Amino acid sequence: xxxxxxxxxxxxxxxxxxxxxxxxxxxxxxxxxxxxxxxxxxxxxxxxxxxxxxxxxxxxxxxxxxxxxxxxxxxxxxxxxxxxxxxxxxxxxxxxxxxxxxxxxxxxxxxxxxxxxxxxxxxxxxxxxxxxxxxxxxxxxxxxxxxxxxxxxxxxxxxxxxxxxxxxxxxxxxxxxxxxxxxxxxxxxxxxxxxxxxxxxxxxxxxxxxxxxxxxxxxxxxxxxxxxxxxxxxxxxxxxxxxxxxxxxxxxxxxxxxxxxxxxxxxxxxxxxxxxxxxxxxxxxxxxxxxxxxxxxxxxxxxxxxxxxxxxxxxxxxxxxxxxxxxxxxxxxxxxxxxxxxxxxxxxxxxxxxxxxxxxxxxxxxxxxxxxx
Amino acid sequence: xxxxxxxxxxxxxxxxxxxxxxxxxxxxxxxxxxxxxxxxxxxxxxxxxxxxxxxxxxxxxxxxxxxxxxxxxxxxxxxxxxxxxxxxxxxxxxxxxxxxxxxxxxxxxxxxxxxxxxxxxxxxxxxxxxxxxxxxxxxxxxxxxxxxxxxxxxxxxxxxxxxxxxxxxxxxxxxxxxxxxxxxxxxxxxxxxxxxxxxxxxxxxxxxxxxxxxxxxxxxxxxxxxxxxxxxxxxxxxxxxxxxxxxxxxxxxxxxxxxxxxxxxxxxxxxxxxxxxxxxxxxxxxxxxxxxxxxxxxxxxxxxxxxxxxxxxxxxxxxxxxxxxxxxxxxxxxxxxxxxxxxxxxxxxxxxxxxxxxxxxxxxxxxxxxxxx
Numbered sequence: 254x255x256x257x258x259x260x261x262x263x264x265x266x267x268x269x270x271x272x273x274x275x276x277x278x279x280x281x282x283x284x285x286x287x288x289x290x291x292x293x294x295x296x297x298x299x300x301x302x303x304x305x306x307x308x309x310x311x312x313x314x315x316x317x318x319x320x321x322x323x324x325x326x327x328x329x330x331x332x333x334x335x336x337x338x339x340x341x342x343x344x345x346x347x348x349x350x351x352x353x354x355x356x357x358x359x360x361x362x363x364x365x366x367x368x369x370x371x372x373x374x375x376x377x378x379x380x381x382x383x384x385x386x387x388x389x390x391x392x393x394x395x396x397x398x399x400x401x402x403x404x405x406x407x408x409x410x411x412x413x414x415x416x417x418x419x420x421x422x423x424x425x426x427x428x429x430x431x432x433x434x435x436x437x438x439x440x441x442x443x444x445x446x447x448x449x450x451x452x453x454x455x456x457x458x459x460x461x462x463x464x465x466x467x468x469x470x471x472x473x474x475x476x477x478x479x480x481x482x483x484x485x486x487x488x489x490x491x492x493x494x495x496x497x498x499x500x501x502x503x504x505x506x507x508x509x510x511x512x513x514x515x516x517x518x519x520x521x522x523x524x525x526x527x528x529x530x531x532x533x534x535x536x537x538x539x540x541x542x543x544x545x546x547x548x549x550x551x552x553x554x555x556x557x558x559x560x561x562x563x564x565x566x567x568x569x570x571x572x573x574x575x576x577x578x579x580x581x582x583x584x585x586x587x588x589x590x591x592x593x594x595x596x597x598x599x600x601x602x603x604x605x606x607x608x609x610x611x612x613x614x615x616x617x618x619x620x621x622x623x624x625x626x
Numbered sequence: 627x628x629x630x631x632x633x634x635x636x637x638x639x640x641x642x643x644x645x646x647x648x649x650x651x652x653x654x655x656x657x658x659x660x661x662x663x664x665x666x667x668x669x670x671x672x673x674x675x676x677x678x679x680x681x682x683x684x685x686x687x688x689x690x691x692x693x694x695x696x697x698x699x700x701x702x703x704x705x706x707x708x709x710x711x712x713x714x715x716x717x718x719x720x721x722x723x724x725x726x727x728x729x730x731x732x733x734x735x736x737x738x739x740x741x742x743x744x745x746x747x748x749x750x751x752x753x754x755x756x757x758x759x760x761x762x763x764x765x766x767x768x769x770x771x772x773x774x775x776x777x778x779x780x781x782x783x784x785x786x787x788x789x790x791x792x793x794x795x796x797x798x799x800x801x802x803x804x805x806x807x808x809x810x811x812x813x814x815x816x817x818x819x820x821x822x823x824x825x826x827x828x829x830x831x832x833x834x835x836x837x838x839x840x841x842x843x844x845x846x847x848x849x850x851x852x853x854x855x856x857x858x859x860x861x862x863x864x865x866x867x868x869x870x871x872x873x874x875x876x877x878x879x880x881x882x883x884x885x886x887x888x889x890x891x892x893x894x895x896x897x898x899x900x901x902x903x904x905x906x907x908x909x910x911x912x913x914x915x916x917x918x919x920x921x922x923x924x925x926x927x928x929x930x931x932x933x934x935x936x937x938x939x940x941x942x943x944x945x946x947x948x949x950x951x952x953x954x955x956x957x958x959x960x961x962x963x964x965x966x967x968x969x970x971x972x973x974x975x976x977x978x979x980x981x982x983x984x985x986x987x988x989x990x991x992x993x994x995x996x997x998x999x
Contacts, residue, residue, distance in 0.1 A: 290943075290944075290946075290947045290949055291943065292942075292944060292949050292951045294949060294950050294951070295776075295950040295951055296951070297935075297951065297954075297955075298935075315947075319943070319946065319947055320918065320939075320946075320947075324918060324919055324939065324943075327919055328919070328921060328937060328939050328940070329921075334937075334939070334943075335940060336935050336936055336940070357871055401639075424639065473632050510902065526950075539876045545693065545697060546697055546700055546701070548701060548702075562670075562709050563670075563709055564701060564707075566693075566697065566701050566707070567664075567701070567707055567708060567709070570663075570664065570692070570693045570697075570707075571663075571665060573692065573693075574663045574665075574688075574692055574693075576663055576665050576667065576672065577668040577950065577954070578665045578667070578669070580950065581668065581670075581950070581954065603740055
């Protein structure tokens, strides 16, 4: 069976590719907007199509609790429920459940937890999270994994790797739907030997794609970049590589440089709700008084509808007046900016210009709130 | 000078007309979406164009305090600031200031008040509210009036009428900009003699349009309908008549039946934010559990983009999950529904079918939360 991923070109470790999924092709590198509860916060599917998003992420944990798999199935699946006819990837719920900490209990069988909404008792097993994601009809499902917070002990990392492999096998065995591609998740913390073991054990199971999990969970930026690059180097060249939880301009550039193809993060939409505007020259705190009479767009290099239509002054006013339109416009811009950044990265990789493009995005400034002007 | 209003046809007291303003024609009866702080909450100008809104309302009081006339003027006026190239009407700020009660002090000169935002001291005079609205570059400005809460004493009503006329004269004298049409506001509470006096005194000043103020402020529905109809009957047939603060389906139908041409109200957008969906068969509390698996649209008779795209189940989920997209979608639908209601009312009046149309909108059910189903 041919794989779902075609590697189109490479430039150093950076890769350009195409991911063929049930709801259409996805050009990579690709950033996936996060739609936790069956909605990218504040935006419609038409908004996402404006900047040609081809795949979004939604969360098993949240959908499991509300509105539940039965409701979504009855409404025709997740695509129909939210009126999104392009691809959807769901996470396995593992990450959310592990962040519950005191409200969950882990065994080789699975993980029992209590809902953050009403305290009700639930259990995730490798089998039931695969069944749930298949029931939603998603295009990419994630295997149930064990994600540990960093820093942690080497014993805990080894246990997480062991259980992740055990569960990965059971997830593979539980599949019933060919239109849903199941990805395995490499764990191993900041330990190269553990990452290597986890990758080898999962590669032996021949997943159609691999995620790099257990990063962006409290480690330093240097550790993140080093481990993402190291783990990517362990993975098959003909399979997509997805770094979970990464979404600042700087981190995306570094991870693409290390050979990663896919990303998701709440960062652009959370920033959008909080008045933090992403630009290629650094983030802006749009409420800042210096923007109150600034007639220019959020980012003069951005071609999105928000930058074409509204001034910094107006968006600054919306946030200072606590108007709903502010979060909507800034979430749109932030996602459109990352979509354009990914498109430019693909072009650069395809034309052998990756290093120049990468270096044109000044890394030191990228996550600081830039001076207004 | 020809007036701004052309009466196209009548059917009983109901009127169909065209209002020619600086940013294009407005077919009447027309409902004006409220954009208090230079934004119709949650919606973009493109959204408003979807259902062919031709005029929106914004609030002098709010814009005066934030972002202020200087900022808006520097950004090219209110149209440019909010990227809306159709008509804008601003109220005079009188209504908001009078609702401050303990924080304002009234004299024949004007009204001194303290900001609800920071307690800072301000004063509205007939002259400065006209100058402010002209500075914003709006298409319709409202004269500063004295609005009394109901019930009240006949002395207070008479004083409000006296001051409203005094200020109306000063507003007329303060005009400097021909592209801004100034409307006078008829006061007089629930007293027909006072309404008659107020209307006569304002008509003598020859405003290009007249508002019916001081209603929808606590009186019964019967009193509202009776006084709106009575006041409309006092006004010149060749001038537009604007009933302030009315916006339920039932109230709009009753007021059109009484000869009113223009309306504004926060009702559809406030309901939209709170999960109350307007339909021609009554309002729906969309969070209601009975809608959780309802695959139908909000209103099966509605042709708006939200009803064409999303189910009650999905919108119900958005509200139960406290997702921003819920208020956005429902605000859009509620305004689109009123826009379509106005378009149908215009057609009915134009074809002599007003009474049948009016009676097809079952009045008793219209403001109750209808049973789901």
